[in-house]
Amino acid sequence: MPSAISLLGVPRGEDDRPQYLALRDQIASAIDLGKLSPGARLPSERQLQTDTGTARGTIREALFQLEAEGLIYRRDRSGWYVSPPPVTYDPTRWAGFMTYVVEQQRVPATETLSIESVAAPSAVADIFRRAPGTPMHCVTRRRSIDGRAVLIERIMVDPVLAPGLAEHDLNGSLTQILSTHYGLQAVRNRVDMRPCALTTSVAEMLGVKPGTPGLLVVRTSFAENGAVVEYDHEYWRHDAIRVHVDLQVRP
Amino acid sequence: MPSAISLLGVPRGEDDRPQYLALRDQIASAIDLGKLSPGARLPSERQLQTDTGTARGTIREALFQLEAEGLIYRRDRSGWYVSPPPVTYDPTRWAGFMTYVVEQQRVPATETLSIESVAAPSAVADIFRRAPGTPMHCVTRRRSIDGRAVLIERIMVDPVLAPGLAEHDLNGSLTQILSTHYGLQAVRNRVDMRPCALTTSVAEMLGVKPGTPGLLVVRTSFAENGAVVEYDHEYWRHDAIRVHVDLQVRP
DNA sequence: TAGTGGTCTAGACCACAGA
DNA sequence: CTGTGGTCTAGACCACTAG
Numbered sequence: 001m002p003s004a005i006s007l008l009g010v011p012r013g014e015d016d017r018p019q020y021l022a023l024r025d026q027i028a029s030a031i032d033l034g035k036l037s038p039g040a041r042l043p044s045e046r047q048l049q050t051d052t053g054t055a056r057g058t059i060r061e062a063l064f065q066l067e068a069e070g071l072i073y074r075r076d077r078s079g080w081y082v083s084p085p086p087v088t089y090d091p092t093r094w095a096g097f098m099t100y101v102v103e104q105q106r107v108p109a110t111e112t113l114s115i116e117s118v119a120a121p122s123a124v125a126d127i128f129r130r131a132p133g134t135p136m137h138c139v140t141r142r143r144s145i146d147g148r149a150v151l152i153e154r155i156m157v158d159p160v161l162a163p164g165l166a167e168h169d170l171n172g173s174l175t176q177i178l179s180t181h182y183g184l185q186a187v188r189n190r191v192d193m194r195p196c197a198l199t200t201s202v203a204e205m206l207g208v209k210p211g212t213p214g215l216l217v218v219r220t221s222f223a224e225n226g227a228v229v230e231y232d233h234e235y236w237r238h239d240a241i242r243v244h245v246d247l248q249v250r251p
Numbered sequence: 252m253p254s255a256i257s258l259l260g261v262p263r264g265e266d267d268r269p270q271y272l273a274l275r276d277q278i279a280s281a282i283d284l285g286k287l288s289p290g291a292r293l294p295s296e297r298q299l300q301t302d303t304g305t306a307r308g309t310i311r312e313a314l315f316q317l318e319a320e321g322l323i324y325r326r327d328r329s330g331w332y333v334s335p336p337p338v339t340y341d342p343t344r345w346a347g348f349m350t351y352v353v354e355q356q357r358v359p360a361t362e363t364l365s366i367e368s369v370a371a372p373s374a375v376a377d378i379f380r381r382a383p384g385t386p387m388h389c390v391t392r393r394r395s396i397d398g399r400a401v402l403i404e405r406i407m408v409d410p411v412l413a414p415g416l417a418e419h420d421l422n423g424s425l426t427q428i429l430s431t432h433y434g435l436q437a438v439r440n441r442v443d444m445r446p447c448a449l450t451t452s453v454a455e456m457l458g459v460k461p462g463t464p465g466l467l468v469v470r471t472s473f474a475e476n477g478a479v480v481e482y483d484h485e486y487w488r489h490d491a492i493r494v495h496v497d498l499q500v501r502p
Numbered sequence: 503t504a505g506t507g508g509t510c511t512a513g514a515c516c517a518c519a520g521a
Numbered sequence: 522c523t524g525t526g527g528t529c530t531a532g533a534c535c536a537c538t539a540g
Binding site: 021057064091188190194211213215243246 | 272308315316319320321337342343345437438439440441442443444445446447448451461462464466489490492493494495496497498499
């Protein structure tokens with residue numbers, strides 16, 4: 001029973017820590033101590049409400065905090081769950097998603113949501129060095145780890161380089177297909193990353209609330225002749241990924 | 252006037268978009284259109300309340316959303332402001348903070364907050380390959396861009412390799428000092444990145460609310476003989492940084 | 503259908519920034 | 522000092538998940 005000295009306004013214990021942070025600490029330490037394992041479900045907000053005697057809004061603030069830290073996540077209208085550990089992504093390695101997830105003893109899965117031909121917006125056209133409006137393959141896929149959807153990717157491929165791409169099974173490694181069937185080999189990779197919030201369309205596909213924190217990874221692969229092989233936007237749940245780069249000075 | 256069809260619960264316009272997202276869109280487009288420039292201050296929450304006729308909680312939800320997207324930020328108890336553009340950080344380049352910020356036509360600044368000797372916790376000791384409890388230099392610095400604090404860094408350096416480090420002016424490039432005065436040259440860099448939430452202590456130093464979204468960058472620099480030259484944690488405001496990596500396949 | 507999170511209201515007081 | 526954001530309360534109804 002945390003000192004109920006007064007009953008209005010913001011009384012607060014002697015410690016000066018807001019209630020929602022205090023609750024955050026309680027839950028965080030429960031996770032640290034293993035009382036709540038990855039994947040475990042937290043008590044419902046209303047349960048916490050009666051347990052702690054604080055308003056639901058305050059409860060939710062603590063939960064949002066933990067979500068921002070990547071410790072918990074929510075399944076829409078189902079509940080709050082403890083986040084599994086993140087996978088490590090290394091842009092200097094050429095291994096694709098399926099490969100590095102398996103290497104980390106996790107189970108990857110890919111689902112192709114759509115494959116369509118779209119007119120290249122000018123930003124995309126620039127990258128492919130083609131005229132705006134040129135048709136492009138646009139593949140949308142959802143990828144999961146241990147059954148939990150962790151990213152949505154939208155890949156643009158030039159149909160001139162990969163005609164009939166749609167005929168292939170795209171639920172595996174796209175890089176593999178481009179290499180095997182079209183002789184397209186990347187020799188250079190450009191990667192951009194930045195924290196973002198997941199916008200409505202992506203959020204829906206991941207089954208999360210719009211505005212959930214995320215990480216945007218933009219990959220551009222170039223062939224030997226400088227042609228763009230793949231132009232890829234990956235929208236990750238922020239708690240699912242960690243980036244690792246190891247670099248040597250070349251003498 | 253967005254259709255006041257009913258007066259209780261959540262009526263919502265025909266579009267099915269929650270009010271807080273609608274407000275988010277309004278503000279976001281005002282920023283896009285340049286009606287609000289980087290650094291500009293938004294109307295106060297209570298002003299928006301009377302302007303839009305919605306409850307303050309709803310207003311704040313929209314603002315949090317925009318903050319998570321990196322479009323706006325807050326100065327504690329002062330107001331909400333439009334975020335300046337992020338700087339690009341390239342871990343494959345050896346240029347330090349001062350250098351790459353200037354290259355991007357921005358004004359960098361460094362402030363040393365503390366320099367002390369601490370006993371290495373076991374995790375740190377492992378990295379330096381020394382016994383736990385071995386004394387280490389620990390430098391805490393705050394770095395700013397155009398006058399806005401964007402990151403806190405905590406650097407650990409082995410005092411055996413850099414005796415008397417505290418005597419130097421640490422408000423410039425530490426890498427430079429280690430190289431010039433101690434002959435410590437990094438030949439390998441290991442970088443880890445992950446989205447996080449800024450914890451209380453860091454948040455205070457940055458003057459932001461605890462839980463504000465951030466990006467943690469951990470750098471480990473190795474000398475030719477494998478010794479660890481610098482072990483550095485950088486806590487960035489998430490809206491201030493973008494990471495860029497460009498990689499070639501070596502034939 | 504019961505229970506969950508999602509959205510929203512309309513208040514209140516507190517701590518601090520800034521003039 | 523005034524005004525700002527920060528924290529908190531105690532309700533309400535909605536939209537969805539899951540049994």
